Amino acid sequence: MAPDPRAAAAEYERLVATGADDAWCRLALIKLAILRLTVLRAPGPLPAQLAAVEPLLARTADIATQHDLHLVISEARMNHEIYDAITLGHLQAALASTAATDTTRADLLIQVARVATLLGNPALAREHYQLFLRDYPQERRAFTVGEALAHLGGAFPP
Amino acid sequence: MNPQRRTLFIALSLLAIGYLASLGYIIRQRRAATQGPRPAVVIRFAHWQLESGMREAFDLTARRYMALHPEVRVEQYAIPGRVYRQWLSTQIAAGTVPDLVCFNSTDQTDVNQLPRNFSSITRWMNEPNPYNAGTRLAGVPWRLTFLDGGRNRTTYLDQYRNYYAVGLASHSMRIFYNRDLLRAITGSDEPPRDFRAWLELGKKVRAYRPGLVHVAGAHENTIWVMPTLINQSLARWILTGDHEQRFAVSALDFFCDMLEGRWNLRTPPMQAALRIMQAFGGEMTPGFLQLDRDSAMRAFMRGEALSLPNGTWDYPTMRATAKFRIGALRLPLPTPDDPDYGGYALLPVSDGGIGTAMPFYLSRQSQHPEAAIDFLHYVTSVDGNRLFSQASHWMPSIIGVEIDPELQPFRQNNHGYVVTDVQNGPQLLNGLGADGTQLFESNLHILYSPDGGVEAYTRVLERDFRATVIRDLAKTLHIQRENLRQRDTALAALQFLGPAEQAESNRQQTSQHLNEIHLYLAEGKLAAAQP
Numbered sequence: 001m002a003p004d005p006r007a008a009a010a011e012y013e014r015l016v017a018t019g020a021d022d023a024w025c026r027l028a029l030i031k032l033a034i035l036r037l038t039v040l041r042a043p044g045p046l047p048a049q050l051a052a053v054e055p056l057l058a059r060t061a062d063i064a065t066q067h068d069l070h071l072v073i074s075e076a077r078m079n080h081e082i083y084d085a086i087t088l089g090h091l092q093a094a095l096a097s098t099a100a101t102d103t104t105r106a107d108l109l110i111q112v113a114r115v116a117t118l119l120g121n122p123a124l125a126r127e128h129y130q131l132f133l134r135d136y137p138q139e140r141r142a143f144t145v146g147e148a149l150a151h152l153g154g155a156f157p158p
Numbered sequence: 159m160n161p162q163r164r165t166l167f168i169a170l171s172l173l174a175i176g177y178l179a180s181l182g183y184i185i186r187q188r189r190a191a192t193q194g195p196r197p198a199v200v201i202r203f204a205h206w207q208l209e210s211g212m213r214e215a216f217d218l219t220a221r222r223y224m225a226l227h228p229e230v231r232v233e234q235y236a237i238p239g240r241v242y243r244q245w246l247s248t249q250i251a252a253g254t255v256p257d258l259v260c261f262n263s264t265d266q267t268d269v270n271q272l273p274r275n276f277s278s279i280t281r282w283m284n285e286p287n288p289y290n291a292g293t294r295l296a297g298v299p300w301r302l303t304f305l306d307g308g309r310n311r312t313t314y315l316d317q318y319r320n321y322y323a324v325g326l327a328s329h330s331m332r333i334f335y336n337r338d339l340l341r342a343i344t345g346s347d348e349p350p351r352d353f354r355a356w357l358e359l360g361k362k363v364r365a366y367r368p369g370l371v372h373v374a375g376a377h378e379n380t381i382w383v384m385p386t387l388i389n390q391s392l393a394r395w396i397l398t399g400d401h402e403q404r405f406a407v408s409a410l411d412f413f414c415d416m417l418e419g420r421w422n423l424r425t426p427p428m429q430a431a432l433r434i435m436q437a438f439g440g441e442m443t444p445g446f447l448q449l450d451r452d453s454a455m456r457a458f459m460r461g462e463a464l465s466l467p468n469g470t471w472d473y474p475t476m477r478a479t480a481k482f483r484i485g486a487l488r489l490p491l492p493t494p495d496d497p498d499y500g501g502y503a504l505l506p507v508s509d510g511g512i513g514t515a516m517p518f519y520l521s522r523q524s525q526h527p528e529a530a531i532d533f534l535h536y537v538t539s540v541d542g543n544r545l546f547s548q549a550s551h552w553m554p555s556i557i558g559v560e561i562d563p564e565l566q567p568f569r570q571n572n573h574g575y576v577v578t579d580v581q582n583g584p585q586l587l588n589g590l591g592a593d594g595t596q597l598f599e600s601n602l603h604i605l606y607s608p609d610g611g612v613e614a615y616t617r618v619l620e621r622d623f624r625a626t627v628i629r630d631l632a633k634t635l636h637i638q639r640e641n642l643r644q645r646d647t648a649l650a651a652l653q654f655l656g657p658a659e660q661a662e663s664n665r666q667q668t669s670q671h672l673n674e675i676h677l678y679l680a681e682g683k684l685a686a687a688q689p
Contacts, residue, residue, distance in 0.1 A: 027650070027667070031674070034671065034675045037675060038675060071672060075675050079402060079676075079679050103319045104668060107406075110403065114403035136307060140307070140309065140508065141576070142572075143574055143576075157394060157397065157504055157575070
């Protein structure tokens with residue numbers, strides 16, 4: 001059976017419309033966001049297509065669901081190489097609700113630092129690179145992060 | 159009885175005695191194994207490490223563990239590497255997979271299918287290893303006790319954001335060389351420091367003695383060394399594919415960029431990569447693609463070649479048989495100003511692409527997952543890993559476990575850049591999947607033939623390159639979609655069990671969502687690339 005994203009989205013929308021905010025609705029909300037960020041994008045230019053997903057964040061009060069929504073939105077934006085304040089905001093929001101043991105945390109610390117660097121915010125970048133080095137000193141990217149930190153004022157890689 | 163008959167009689171008698179002795183030995187071993195009270199739990203583990211001393215090291219570690227846990231019996235299955243995959247497939251199909259399985263593959267299709275047969279061990283990795291109580295690693299999450307933080311391309315599947323295995327040892331890839339011969343040729347023990355100087359050494363080697371080879375080459379060694387050499391030589395360029403700003407580029411990123419027209423085989427870094435491959439192969443034994451690693455090892459040991467690219471796993475064997483002093487150098491990389499090969503490396507470079515080795519996975523069929531993990535806890539504790547390392551002469555995988563002084567020169571150097579993703583980093587020779595690997599490997603002879611070269615190899619590859627990448631990507635995404643579909647159901651079911659299962663489901667849902675969005679984004683690029 002061939003995948004039918006439109007039919008899937010319709011089912012997800014029906015679930016979300018119930019406003020139950022239970023496990024199924026939360027799951028449907030994220031899956032709906034994923035479809036709207038990828039195969040079922042709204043019409044218009046790319047930034048508008050991606051922005052159309054933002055209102056889904058207000059459809060749940062569940063922190064874990066909001067975390068995952070921030071995460072998929074920021075991933076989609078970065079995959080399209082949109083490194084702006086909105087992307088940074090989603091990354092920071094996702095990081096704020098990420099557990100210390102979560103395997104995505106190391107990535108998020110680097111992502112926040114790198115997007116902050118691209119946006120000309122070295123202080124924010126420094127803070128997150130330092131957090132990474134403190135919490136993941138053995139991680140394979142530790143040397144790269146250390147060098148990025150050392151070259152915050154200039155081009156990287158040097 | 160005539161002499162011929164007498165000889166035959168003696169031979170048959172000896173054969174019969176040998177047979178009976180073997181039979182008696184096996185029966186005695188079986189009895190010894192089954193005598194005494196039947197243990198409550200039997201943990202079986204399988205691997206293909208048949209190097210000298212490895213089975214004994216495993217046995218020693220298992221015996222020490224069983225002394226701590228008389229209720230458990232640990233059984234070792236040492237299966238020859240040549241039949242290991244077939245053996246494992248048969249066990250999976252029969253439902254008789256050992257609890258713990260050593261497995262490694264650079265084939266992305268195999269990697270994608272790992273979660274079907276092996277369980278995620280993330281929840282254990284976040285807890286301390288109980289056998290580290292009273293040591294410097296007491297209270298430290300298990301994952302952080304490994305030299306690489308538990309994350310390398312075999313132990314942590316980035317696609318699933320989960321840990322699946324732990325490495326029992328660590329290795330590094332080095333070019334081992336004959337120190338005595340190097341001194342005789344150059345007047346010094348000092349090996350060359352960069353790729354150009356290394357090529358110059360090759361000229362001296364050939365001039366020193368007719369027939370002397372710079373590098374003992376073999377098909378396997380080429381396949382191990384070349385992707386690492388290329389990745390390290392191109393790291394600066396590869397990093398341009400890191401669109402999601404992780405300092406880690408995956409094969410999916412890399413080859414999707416190719417489909418989007420961001421690079422092709424004629425892009426300058428790719429041409430530099432092919433030139434490096436050609437130059438590297440030019441230093442090897444003529445016809446090396448037809449040779450196996452054993453013949454390369456023999457040539458090195460007999461002094462017919464100055465050096466041998468190899469992993470440290472073979473060092474104990476080399477050390478035992480060599481009649482010369484053995485040295486080792488890291489892969490020589492092009493300098494930034496090298497006009498033919500340089501400009502695309504990020505120096506210094508890390509050995510981090512290798513990480514810990516000999517990964518053991520927890521079978522989904524295991525009847526005793528907690529006990530199996532407990533055994534892994536022991537082998538990867540400070541004490542257990544020291545015991546295993548000393549017995550096997552392989553380098554340890556755990557922080558703080560002393561490396562044998564003799565192995566110190568080979569210890570991993572992680573003080574450098576590494577930009578390829580932990581699990582599915584782009585590897586030119588391995589491609590995105592089996593078709594890409596076959597395309598590169600089956601045409602390699604063109605790169606090295608007298609009437610071939612980089613241009614000829616490029617021309618042959620580019621005929622099928624795009625179609626091959628599309629085929630491999632389609633297969634990879636299909637498997638990912640199937641895995642997602644299966645996990646969706648399992649994760650939803652966990653939501654309706656206890657609080658611990660709900661928490662685990664929530665945690666895994668995050669990675670599931672990330673995988674799903676990456677899958678659809680890649681499918682979009684694949685659809686756009688297809689005619």
